[in-house]
Amino acid sequence: MFDLIPVVMPLIVIIVIIMIFLSFVPLGLWISAVSAGVKVGIFSLIGMRLRRVRADKIIRPLIKAQKAGMDVNANQLESHLLSGGRVDNVVDALIAAHRANLDLSFERAAAIDLAGRNVFEAVRMSVTPKIIETPWISAVAIDGIEVKVVAKVTVRTNLARLVGGAGEETIIARVGEGIVTTVGSSQSHKSVLENPDLISRTVLSKGLDNGTAFEILSIDIADVDIGRNIGAHLQIQQAEADKQIAQAKAEERRATAIAKEQEMKAEVEHMKSKVVEAEAQVPMALAEALRNGNLGVMDYYRMQNIQSDTNMKNNIGTTDIGKMFKSQNDPTTKS
Template identity: 55%
Template sequence: MEVQMLIISGLVIVGLWLILYIFPINLWITAVFSGVYVKLLDLVFMRFRKVPPTLIVNSLILATKAGIQNITSQLLETHYLAGGNLTNVIKALIVADKANLQMTFKQATAIDLAGRNVLEAVQISVTPYMISVPSITGVSVDGIQLIAEARVTVRTNIQQLVGGAGEETIKARVGQGIISSMGEATTYKIVLEKPEDISKRVLADGLDAGTAYEILSIDIADINIGKNIGAKLQIDQAAADLEIANAKAEERRAMAVAEEQEMLAEIQKAKAAVIEAEAEIPAALSMSFRRGQLLTSARARQSN
């Protein structure tokens, strides 16, 4: 008998737990007393849709207490099922509302689903963030190498956060602008004396276009002098010119040697021809004697 009572008691407890789990009455009562209207059946159906009712109700309560309007449980469920972070979205909306930033629930969810931290983005929009640009190396017109370090103060551009370029683009553009400004300086002394001129010029170029940030200021933290690139280039050019001159001189010497060899060959050829001609004289004389031509020629001369 006692065993049966224990079994029945256990079944009753399990049944009550299941009922309270399926019908989160406590959560519904909390929502009602917090000024949030949610149907009890909606909370039950959330279980079947694999949506945590506690997260939805707590998000609604947080938004309602902060004065955020036009947020329903259906919108919150949709964003949760899409893989969004409800807590970050609601907190971001609250921070934006307190800071008088224009942000709608649709914008916040789009930023969140785009993979960005929407809460951090809003916080950076309220409190500007400093980006450290790696060392930038440029060369002035007089050939002096300059190494600068820059700091860029930005804040989030909420309207361009979805699809806008990130921090690395800001660094690349600022570095390019500083290098260009250094390259147009007639002398490195101008850069050292007035680094703020570079900052103003780069800032005026609108480098934040198409990015998720708005550049507030660009500050040159430090400038160091590097190598004398101009002198090094001149030395390298002189060395290259010397190599070219040596190569041309060697070419002329080789041509002179070749011409000398060619002349010697011609002389040797001429000498060989003379020797060959001299060698043919005795044979010609012998032939003439044999033919009697030489005697006939001598008699003809005597008769004359």
Template identity: 60%
Template sequence: MEPSVSIIFIIVGAVVAISLFLYILPVNLWFTAQLSGVRINLLNLVLMRLRRVPPSLVVNAMITSTKAGLNITSNEIETHYLAGGHVNNVIKALISADKANIPLDFKLATAIDLAGRDVFEAVQLSVNPRVINTPPVAAVAKDGIQLIAKARVTVRANINQLVGGAGEETILARVGEGIVSTIGSSTSHKEVLENPDSISKVVLSKGLDSGTAFEILSIDIADIDIGENIGAKLQTDQAEADLKVANAKAEERRAIAVAFEQEMRAKAQDARAKVIEAEAQVPLAMAEAFRNGNLGIMDYYKMQNIQADTEMRGAIAKPGSSSGKTDKK
């Protein structure tokens, strides 16, 4: 029993040793690369292990690129992997770009990939343009009528602008700005409804795709709806505002008039008080005249008669008095 157990341990140890040797020295992978026409040193595969780079990833990428006619070295692939890039995605993008005659080299592809963009999707977008639907854009023509337009923007990726270029949001914002500007410069909303393609021509002529990661191929107006009569609404609001201002000014003038009337009444009351005060001085003056001998009793009676006669004449002269009616008869 003891010799057989030792043999089993020896066999297991040999298998483990061989597996470990083949893992450190990937002969099968090297042999596959040689059969595929990829010239790579076996020592480089061992060093890849030590640098924590999967040799299978590098070899498979080199096999794929070599079969596609691309000249990419193992050092370039290894460097991109260590930089955190997606090697397989870059290789697929290079192959697609080469087949579609799109100028794209390994350096630009890795830069796009490391910038966070999907380089393979970008190449596909260059071959198959994408249609972007803009949200409803509201604008007002010079005649005050609001128009609500929707557009379809056909774009394709601009490979050379993918690094540092603006995205779809910028395209939508610029197209919306162009639509608002074009409708706003139109004399009448009827002109826009009759020729909606005029919006597309004006917007396209502005070069809205400059500095973006896309190239605008066409802008098509999908729908235009008539909104509110903004001009009439503004005039109505202005009229209401003017009415409020006029009412406020009228109320101010009325308040001034009321204040002036109250002031005049106060002055009249003050004048009456002064008259009453002056009349109160008459009896005192008469008494003083009697004491000083300047006024006699007969003079006083004559004055009383004159006052009575004056009051009688005033009563007769009043319209509607009984004496007046008798005289008329």
């Protein structure tokens, strides 16, 4: 048994070496590449394994590209994969662009893919244009009538401006702005209803696709509807505001008049207090005149009698008998 050890050990070592080699080299993938006419060396596959690059993500797209007649090598695909790109998507886009006779290089396709855009979908949109439908866009004509418009924008991808170009939201916003401007410059909403193609021609002539990733082919008005009478609504609001302002001013004048009336009443009370104050000084003046001899006692009594006689006459004048006597002696009441 010990005589078999020198024979078995080399076999075991050879088997282990073969297993290690197969773990580093995807032999089946290499055979597929060679059979497809793709020149890929064993050491290139080992280098991919050491660089932790999945060889199937490089070899299969490479086979597909070279079968389609594309001039792409493994180093380009591996560099793009290590940069975080989608190699298979880029190769599909290059094949589709080549079939459609579009000018698209690998570097541009890789840049578009690394920018986060679907380069294969962009190539498809270049071949088959896409229709973007805007939401209801509200605009007001000069006569104050609201016009609602829905437009369909036919666009195709501009591969030269896809990196850094604006997206669909910008197209919709610019078309909406053009519709609002065109309707707003119309004298009447009837002219918009009669010639909706005027909106399409005017908006399309503004070059709305500048700086975007698309090329606008056509702008078609899908639907036009009449909304509210904005002019009349604004006039009603203005009249209501004017009414409220007038009411506020009237209330202000009323409050001023009330305040003035209260001030006059206070002034009357103030004058009455001065009269009372002056009347209070009369007895003091009489007493001072009696003390100084300027007024005699008999003079004082005569003044008192005159005052009493005057008060009596005033009281008689306010009674019913006095009013009757006065009416009998008044010549204007006799017929």
